Amino acid sequence: MDKKTTDEKVPRIRKSSLKVKENEKNVKPNRENKTRERIAKEKKDAKKTEEKRNTEEKEKGKISKAVRGTNPKITPNNQKKSTSSILPKKMSNLGWVNRSCVNDQAVKNRVQDLLSSRLIHADQQVEWLARSIQCIDLTTLAGDDCPSNVARLCSKAAHPLSDDLTNALQIKHGLLTTGAVCVYPARVADACLGLERLGANIPVASVATGFPTGQTSLKIRLEEIEFAVANGAKEIDIVINRELALSQNWGELYNELVEMRKACGESHMKSILAVGELCNLTNIYKASLVAMMAGSDFIKTSTGKETVNATLPIGLVMCRAIRAYNRKTGFKVGFKPAGGIRTSKDVLQWMTLMKEELGDDYLTSDLFRIGASALLNDIERNLGNHATGGYLMAEEMPMA
Numbered sequence: 338m339d340k341k342t343t344d345e346k347v348p349r350i351r352k353s354s355l356k357v358k359e360n361e362k363n364v365k366p367n368r369e370n371k372t373r374e375r376i377a378k379e380k381k382d383a384k385k386t387e388e389k390r391n392t393e394e395k396e397k398g399k400i401s402k403a404v405r406g407t408n409p410k411i412t413p414n415n416q417k418k419s420t421s422s423i424l425p426k427k428m429s430n431l432g433w434v435n436r437s438c439v440n441d442q443a444v445k446n447r448v449q450d451l452l453s454s455r456l457i458h459a460d461q462q463v464e465w466l467a468r469s470i471q472c473i474d475l476t477t478l479a480g481d482d483c484p485s486n487v488a489r490l491c492s493k494a495a496h497p498l499s500d501d502l503t504n505a506l507q508i509k510h511g512l513l514t515t516g517a518v519c520v521y522p523a524r525v526a527d528a529c530l531g532l533e534r535l536g537a538n539i540p541v542a543s544v545a546t547g548f549p550t551g552q553t554s555l556k557i558r559l560e561e562i563e564f565a566v567a568n569g570a571k572e573i574d575i576v577i578n579r580e581l582a583l584s585q586n587w588g589e590l591y592n593e594l595v596e597m598r599k600a601c602g603e604s605h606m607k608s609i610l611a612v613g614e615l616c617n618l619t620n621i622y623k624a625s626l627v628a629m630m631a632g633s634d635f636i637k638t639s640t641g642k643e644t645v646n647a648t649l650p651i652g653l654v655m656c657r658a659i660r661a662y663n664r665k666t667g668f669k670v671g672f673k674p675a676g677g678i679r680t681s682k683d684v685l686q687w688m689t690l691m692k693e694e695l696g697d698d699y700l701t702s703d704l705f706r707i708g709a710s711a712l713l714n715d716i717e718r719n720l721g722n723h724a725t726g727g728y729l730m731a732e733e734m735p736m737a
């Protein structure tokens with residue numbers, strides 16, 4: 338494990354180098370004055386920036402009070418930890434992987450139990466739905482994606498709800514954003530530009546490694562990651578090599594994922610398991626462990642292109658793997674269900690799963706994302722219903 342910090346030797350400063358030579362003082366007074374002025378100016382600028390940031394943070398903090406109730410809290414997405422603070426989380430324990438086995442019937446029972454007795458109460462739904470928006474990776478992954486529809490997606494990510502609705506829910510305009518926008522590598526630059534123009538501090542996620550099938554050479558898959566990172570992607574959604582998982586070649590899968598992790602650099606790596614193609618729950622559990630051991634920041638269910646995508650039993654198995662990994666290593670890896678999540682009811686069920694299996698800590702965008710292209714419209718409609726007592730018409734949702 339790379340958890341320990343390295344004790345770096347601090348270079349010693351020779352005392353003599355700290356002394357200001359008398360003659361230098363006399364010879365270059367102007368330069369010293371200029372340096373002092375520059376330092377004073379820098380301090381003043383830093384103070385101004387700090388004050389500006391404090392005011393912004395204060396404003397944004399109001400969002401948590403704007404939505405009824407206090408649990409779960411809504412905090413602005415741009416308070417996310419910087420990617421550079423993420424430590425590598427590599428470990429290899431293939432014995433653990435090989436010994437793992439999932440009891441299918443127990444999984445079914447647990448999901449039944451979650452669905453029948455633990456759903457979110459109606460009077461908490463507004464705050465949970467508003468919070469779920471912050472966890473959405475708003476996605477477009479279509480062959481005809483182009484700068485204009487990506488710009489539109491960015492606009493929706495930066496302003497997910499109409500002004501009328503944010504006013505009715507007392508959410509200050511512009512403070513609620515999605516967790517990320519997710520696009521193909523060729524559209525990353527468009528997305529970065531679109532968000533920059535809006536002044537939105539939202540990360541761009543890129544699918545990569547031959548998404549959705551991964552059926553190309555490792556070299557090309559790694560180059561694709563590098564291309565997306567170079568274009569500004571802060572999050573990379575890679576697909577795992579299904580052949581290696583299906584043939585139980587966990588060692589080779591681990592090696593490939595480690596290479597991908599390296600290629601991501603400081604960008605987050607989300608590993609898509611393509612669960613619908615892994616045959617059984619035990620394979621999904623094992624692939625989850627391997628992906629986490631190789632340093633994934635998130636494990637993600639699906640590309641949205643398989644026949645079977647995110648289902649609750651599969652989600653439960655992946656959450657249990659995340660929990661086991663956390664208990665063994667102390668690292669918290671995030672979870673991203675994706676594919677076919679389209680309704681407010683779906684998202685509340687996924688949030689219930691997260692809360693019950695992993696706890697409140699995992700209900701922030703640092704550790705929970707929902708990959709979805711159409712979900713936001715349904716959430717908007719439902720919040721509209723809560724605010725006005727009637728469902729919004731399509732024309733009342735201009736960005737839908």
Ligand SMILES: O=C[C@H](O)COP(=O)(O)O
Binds near residue numbers: 519641642
């Ligand atoms: O990663 C995100 C998925 O591709 C989105 O799938 P969806 O279009 O079914 O919401």
